[in-house]
Amino acid sequence: MFINFLIAAVFAGTPLLFGTLGEILNEKSGHLNLGVEGMMAMGACAGFMAGFLSDSLIIAIIAAFLAGLFGALIYAVLTITFLANQNVTGLTLSIFGVGLSNFVGEYMLTNSHTTSLKLPAQITAQLSNINITGLSEIPVIGSLFFQYNPFVYLGIVIAIICGYYLNHTKIGLNLRAVGENPGAADATGIKVTKLKYINVLVGGGICGIGGAYCSMIINGGVWMSNSVNGLGWISVALVIFAVWSPIKAIFGSFIFGAFNVLKYYIPKTYFTIPNAFYDMLPFIITALVLVVTSIRKSKENSQPASCGVNYFREER
């Protein structure tokens, strides 16, 4: 029972992990991108449709990545080059992305002359949980670590790469400098604009992959509108919970995933806590984390200092 709960938490947390990692890259470059929901939705649509048409998981993931990247590109051009307000641009991207995703989904459905869009056989097999002979059969450990779908491992690998990149490479250090104080970073010769573009775009792409998880896994391979359904917003919250660390984001997203499935695993006979409370929990905890970090005023556990403020070279 408990093992099943942990496994369910990992499955529920994986889309959040992608969204969170994407947003961490955005915020580390000084851009509070509220468009995660939209970029995930665009990835959800592109990933599903590419998978539906090509029957290949690799192509689906690439398509989702590119769709998320496209959303991020709109955001990047407007906020980095055109210095538009980050909050408004991000919100618009969310509304636009979700609208576009649902629109294209319904358009494809109408034009397919079928009642539902279902992923073909080959990609469904690729999406199913892996089974490594020898490892997956080990009791408890096998089912806890070696029996997930490919997305789960991809997410963890990306998280580790991001963690290494941010904390142990020179370019990662440069990026953090840009996020904290772009003027100072610029003065030391760091190419601020280029770094911002790269990270916002890649971050958007990672969000897109998370969207593909929503559309291809959560609904069992059948296209549904609004498959992301707020997970992008939870991801924005999760960035705070994970205190801007990709490695902590792994655990954070699985913990949030656990909140999402908790209501199915607590025996109803002992507790009669309403379901709504469980759904509220991630947001309450995030709000608390936000308040506590601001009270403690800890520098390393807070948002990159320039986040939300565009960098205009002549005003540094």
Added chain:
Amino acid sequence: MNKMQINEPLFRTIKRKPRSAREIMRLRMFALVFALIAGGLFVLMIGYNPVEVYSTIISGAFRSKMAIQATVKFMIPLLMSSLGVTLAFKMKFWNIGAEGQIIMGAVFASYFALFYSKLPHFLLIFIMFVAGFIGGGIWGLIPAFFKSKYETNETLFTLMLNYIALHVITFLRDGPWKDPGSSGFPKIARFVKNAQLDKVLGVQFGWIIALILVVVVFVYLKYTKQGYEISVVGVSQATARYGGMNVKKIVLRTMVLSGGICGITGMIQATGSDITLASSVAGGVGFSAIIVSWLANLNPFGILIVSFLFSVLEKGSSVMQSTFGLSTYSADVLQGIILFFILGCEFFIRYKLVFRGYHSKGGAK
């Protein structure tokens, strides 16, 4: 010298002379035209005639008395909540929690609609207004308190409060306020006639309140001491403090007002349009309001125009669905495209791009 030129970026951004109001207006019109062209390309791409689609949207919003009433119905919550968030934005307080404030206003007002429905009609409506204001006001006060005391990031905090509020409704719906008479999915009972807003010209009288509010907010921001304080805090908190203003008090007061107006929006939406407390009472309006307010440059009369245009788009796209079979999400796509263009155009109002080699022509370097 040569090395300098190689290192110079392809283009760079510099501030330009302030443009005249007419020039700004013309730029925005250009942006709108470009946005409509881009939207048209999108429509063309999926195999429809853009001219036909656009004219369907416009005629769809005005084709009958019913259609106009529906358009106004879309407009009421959008206009009111846009006015609400404008107060906060003027202060550079990023209240993206309109969604939650609308919900809490609706929740507080619904309590009286459900349990005190026997009160005299006008007294009940008045109490619900006050309750709506208080509900939204509290939801605005919480982030303002933490912001002014601990500098807690208000963008993220108000965002979280949206979702907490949303689940307050689902909690009430599934539990204490569940309509025992409903079968199937749990829902909250329909309000009795006594607890419904009256209609004027076929539409709930919220539209009159919304129009009055446009003027009130305009006057408040432009001609009152409090409105002046808000704009000073928005420009610079240090200046405000130096001028002897109690910044903390101003922030708290303005957020109560901002949240309170959104709360009244929720009350009007629940008792005037939905006639019950639905979890979709805000339904994304709180987010659209931020965009409307920004597009209108925080000007109440501008907000009136922009929210009207958005409502036409919203209503028109529902007609587009019945005519062309295109989903109503096309409204969101078009809204997004238009806003992307306007956001982009704002840049050219304040800055200009200078390409490589610009200075060498002038002989300055």
